[in-house]
Amino acid sequence: MKHFYTLTTFLSLFFLTFLQIGLVKLYAQSEPFNCSYNAYLFQYNDIYAIDLASGSSYLVKENIIENSINGAAYNSADGFIWGYVSGNPKTIVRIGENFETDLYTIPEIPVTNNNYVGDIDLFGQYYFRAGGSTYHHVDLNPDSPNYLQYVGSSSLSQSINIHDWAFNAADNMLYSVEKKTNNLYRIDVETGNVENLGVVPILAGNNYTYGAVYFDVDGNFYVSANQTGTVYIIRQVQNIVSGIMDSNVFAFGPASASNDGARCPSAPVPQEDCLNGLDDDGDGLTDCDDPSCSGVAACPVIQLASSGNDGGLESNDRLANLISKRNYQRAKTNYRFDALAAKKVKKNKNYLRKGMFAPNAIELNALVPLGIIGESSTIESAPEDLLDLTNASDIYAVDYLNGSETMSALMVIKTEEQVYEHSKFICDRFLGAQLLSVSTLQLREHNFIKSIIKQADGATEFALSFSARLNEQNQFVVESHWNIDAYAPNTAFYNFQIWSNSVDDLLKLADEILNLLESNAPIVDYTTSAPPPVFVKSARYERGAVHMNVVNNNRTEYIRLEGGIKRSETSQAEMVGLQSPLDGYIDTVAVETGNIFDFGFRISNDNGDTPDDLFVADAPWGLDDSQAGTQVNGYEIIASEEAYFGQGYPVERNVNLVATTDTYVGVYRALSPRFAPVDLSTYDNLVFSAAGTGTLEIQLIKGNGETYSHEVALSATKEAFYLESSLFTNISGNSTDFANLKVIQFNMKSTSGDMEEKQLQLSAVEFTNEDKPAAFIDEDLTRSIVSPNPVTTETTLYFYDEVAGEYTLELFDISGRVIGSHTNHGVVKQGQNTIKISRKGLDSGLYFYRLESSSKRIWSGRILVK
Structure with missing residues (x-):
């Protein structure tokens, strides 16, 4: 079975295709792909474009023909993609760049089962097969006299259990990876010889179907696992000898079934340099964040740090204050989950025992997989403080340990009337995590949505x-959706949240949960939906705007944001609708919202795909009225109306509090939404304005749980306080700085031990390096003062403004001409302001100044220069 083409012939044809691409129209109007960088994934009769560097995919053609396509391959001889038509055993299909198709019937092709494995060599020769050892050959070189003719069949030297193969442009040999054994094979189609190159190290122990494989120009072999969507790389397979090979995870893509892959083997795939701090391959991930860097250079193999005890918060605005109280209590007591003291979970004789429970009354610990992922131990880690906060009627959580390290975690939550309202991918982003990837994995031939999350730590x-x-009928229906409102309403649910340092362990745990469910009642249906192709990688609120990094997998041109904004913790939500354009695969979007507390919104894209949901918020204010004998008569968080123009660290929103207490009552403010410590050590002063009754204690709660405090006396007239960090001391009398701050607390105490009424008006809280200004030199706050005047070398302009903002100062000579060198712009703070005016070249004489602030106030006067 010889075909008479040399490598020189191939190169001539290959470059001729590139040089004459505008002239090539072979037997149809469709154009060739011209060796596109994309890989193409065929799933039934749909085609997805795959970016191997990121694993991202998007649908490029749905229902391209009536039947499914398999054995898909790129033809270097004509630039088209070809495939075998399932259900029509003698028909192949040619696909152009515009996804127009031409069908060709070749009567000599033997009638076999579906030929699901196929690829085309560098000379346009198509080799395809079903199971067994027989493979078939059709000539697809348009310059061959045998074009579109069946050449014959041959046999492999051994039967191998493979689901796709691909030609390597470096040696024109076929390569494939076998299911279960994970052996890499090199196949010579001229002789049928199959060479076993050994087990691929990164795949060892897997039991996946590798239904789509691809090559790049350097001979790197990319293997996609159907069940998880993980793309693995085996580098330069043409150089492998003695079973020594370089393999790793490369990207995390979508799971797929009845699939096949096609890609130009002479096109490069961008590679990530794991040390240079750049996103070299354009997937939005830099250095160690890129899966292909796992275990490379200084990048660790993926590790897991978070416990089930940290999870479970609901991601909706309704519970924001309750969640704040829970996090405050944990911060105040410096709560830490003690894994060493946790109860260990052991498998018993009732594990997987059928009929142990009524389907609607299964004990949650009976739905926990054990002994599935090679864990050294499993411990209980249920966050007991969630039942009073959420719509859960019961919660059970475990951590799977490898030694003392958490390798996976599981929460099982029972709800009575609707699905559990917490979505991990919403809540974790709210708490500062990044959503690196969203795709699917496959369970029981159904796609479930998986995500990759990088926590703030x-x-x-x-x-x-x-x-x-x-x-x-008391049978289970399993649902997997991105949006909570896609789940069936008005019904009880068993809810499962799993996170792991391994996508393989994630799949094993999920599959065992299904087994455990089935031991109590059959699963009769699966209801799933697609993940959002456009999603927010990370988001934060800062100084009047929501800043988002958006991943745009389907190349949408704009997004719509619809949701509710709350200006403060105690205000009502206002519904808004916004729109923003998108540019490229990764785009940074800033949505001007003005000063807010939180914004819960849905992000829809112009293609109508699954939307993303997000909840962003500033760090919260909260009320500490936990003491018996404390009664709150009025509590309001007031939105900050003006933009912050200072050089410090603003603590947005203001507080009014009226209460009676015989101990204390207070308000607190976290420094970050997740109550994580913040380093403010570069600032010297804590500044705020306050009025009220009695003594106000200001506490600083540090990340290690230590508390430092200072007291000031309040009066009925609002006063500005400037407190240096050294004023705050702990119970031992030691002072501190503003490093590692979790919470600021403002407490009003009963000094008599009897019921006392307390009032507090607190505003303009910030950390700053500015010192407290001297008292204003004139009682008339509408005037501006220049002192000294006359001026020798420098003078100071004093003015008072009730509104923060910006200013413009202009200087004029006696003829009214503006002296441009003395025009000045700067920031106005609320209260007294000063501007230094230097003589710098002014001749002696009389000058005039005009000062205007963004509040539209104007001051003017004279300056005499000696």
Whole structure:
């Protein structure tokens, strides 16, 4: 079975295709792909474009023909993609760049089962097969006299269990990876010889179907696992000898079934340099964040740090204050989950035992997989402070440990009337995490949504959420959706949230949960939906704007934001609708919202795909009225109306509080939404304005739980306080700085021990390096003062403004001409302001100044220069 083409012939044809691409129209109007960088994934009769560097995919053609396509391959001889038409055993299809198709019937092709494995060599020769050892050959070189003719069949030297193969442009040999054994094979189609190159190290122990494989110009072999969507790389397979190979995870893409891959083998795939601090491959991930850097250079293999005890908060505005109280109590007591003291979970004789429970009354610990992922131990880690906060009626959580390190975590939550309202991928982003990837993994031939989350502490987690409900026949229906409102309403659910340092362990745990459910009642249906192709990687609120990094997998041109904004913790939500354009795969979007507390919104894209949901918020104010005998008569958080123009660190929003207490009552403010410590050591002073009754204690709660405090006396007239960090001391009398701050607390105490009424008006809180200004030199606050005047070398202009903003100062000579060198712009703060005016070259004489602030106030006067 010889075909008479040399490598020189191939190169001539290859470059001729590139030089004459505008002239090539072979038997149809469709154009060739011209060796596109994309890989193409065929799933049934749909085609997805795959970016191997990021694993991202988007649908490029739906229902391209009536039947499914398999054995898909790029033809270097004509630039088209070809494939075998399932259900029509003698027909192949040619696909152009515009996804127009031409069908060709070749009567000599033997009638076999579906030929699901196929690729085309560098000379346009198509080799395809079904199971067994027989493979077939069709000539697809348009310059060959045998074009579109069946050449014959041959046999492999051994039967191998493979689901796709691909030609390597470096040696024109076929390569494939076998299911279960994970052996890499090199196949010579001229002789049928199959060479076993050994087990691929990164795949060892897997039991996946590798239904789509691809090459790049350097001979790097990319292997995609159907069940998880993980893309693995085996580098320069043409150079492998003695079973020594370089393999790693490369990207995390979508799971797929009945699939096949096609890609030009002479196109490069961008590679990430793991040390240079740049996003070299354009996937939005830099250095160690890129999966291809796992275990490379200084990048660790993915590790997991978070416990089930840290999870479970609901991600909706309704519970913001309750969540704040929970986090405040943990911060105040410096709560830490003690894994060493936690109860260990052991498998018993009732594990997977059928009929142990009624389907609607399963004990949650009976739905916990054990002994599935090679864990050294499993411990209980249920966050007991969630039941009073959420719509859960019961919660059970475990951590799976490898030694003392958490490798996976699981929360099982029962709800009575609707699905659990917490979405890990919403809540974790709210708490500062990044959503690196959203795709699918496959369970029981159904796609479930998986996400990859990088926590604020650097831990990377693979996460999966799904829920199970009972139908009228007491049988389970399993649902997996991105949006909470896509789940069935008005029904009880068993809810599962899994996160792991391994996508393989994630799949194993999820599959075992399904087994555990089935031991109590059959699963009769799966209801799933697609993940959002356009999603927010990370978001934060800062100084009047929501800043988002948006991943745009389907190349949408704009996004719509619809949701509710709350200006403060105690105000009502106002509904808003906004729109923003998108540019490229990764785009940074800033949405001007003005000063807010939180914004819960849905992000829709112009293609109508699954939307993303997000909740962003500033760090919260909260009320500490926990003491018996304390009664709150009035509590209001007031939105900051003006933009902050200072050089410090603003603590937005103001507080009014009226209460009676015989101990204390207070308000607190976290420094970050997740109550994580913030380093403010570069600032010297804590500044605020306050009025009220009695003594106000200001506490600083540090990240290690230590508390430092200072007291000031309040009066009925609002006063500005400037407190240096050294004024704050702990119980031992030691002072501190503003490093590692979690919470600021403002307490009003009963000095008599009897019921006392307390009032507090607190505003303009900030950390700053500015010192307290001297008293204003004139009682008339509408005037501006220049002193000294006359001026020798320098003078100071004093003015008072009730509104923060900006100013413009102009200087004129006696003829009214503006002296441009003395025009000055700067920041106005609320209260007294000063501007230094230097003589710098002014001749002796009389000058005039005009000062205007952004509040539209104007001051003017004379300056005499000696």
